[in-house]
Amino acid sequence: MPDTSSAAGPQMTVYRSTSCGCCTQWGAHIASAGFRIDDHVTEDMNDVKQEHGVSSQQASCHTADVEGFVIEGHVPASAIQRLLRERPNIRGLAVPGMPMSSPGMEVPGVEAEPFEVLAINHDGTTSVFARY
Known part of the structure; x- marks a missing residue:
């Protein structure tokens, strides 16, 4: 994960496995948007997802939390910024799976x-928050 110690934005805790390369690319995307990242490497992502209320249908490779919201998978920084501005009464946001072109999954x-x-x-339950 990138060094975000000088960033001034919201603190985000990211949980990922050591073998995940796209997780660090997503972290770079989030850091470039000003988020401060507290990186947690774990080998038991299933426990992390259960603790954060993420179902298998919503799951991706990494899980994060920011200001009381769960962020699952390759959610764009712009959607997280909107979430933090609007503060809807929801658990959080998810991009299930690993769609090509989502942040961290871009391949030339x-x-x-x-x-x-x-x-x-x-x-x-889920509903559409944004389309990209």
Whole structure:
């Protein structure tokens, strides 16, 4: 993960496995938007996801929390900034899976996939928060 000690934005705790390269690329995207990252490497991501109320249908490779919201997967910084501005009554945001072209999943020469950012409600249901 990038060094964000001089960043002035919100503190985000990121949980990831040591083997995940796209997680560090997503971290660089988040850091470039001004977030301060507290990086936690763990080998038991399933426990982290359960603790944060992320179901297997919402899951991706890394989980984060920022100001009381869970952030699952390759959620763009712009969606997180909107979440923190609007502060809806939800558990957090998720980009299930690992869609190509989402932050951290960009690959030169590979066609971008449209993807959705889901709002995770407190009862575990989801709705579309944003489309990219």
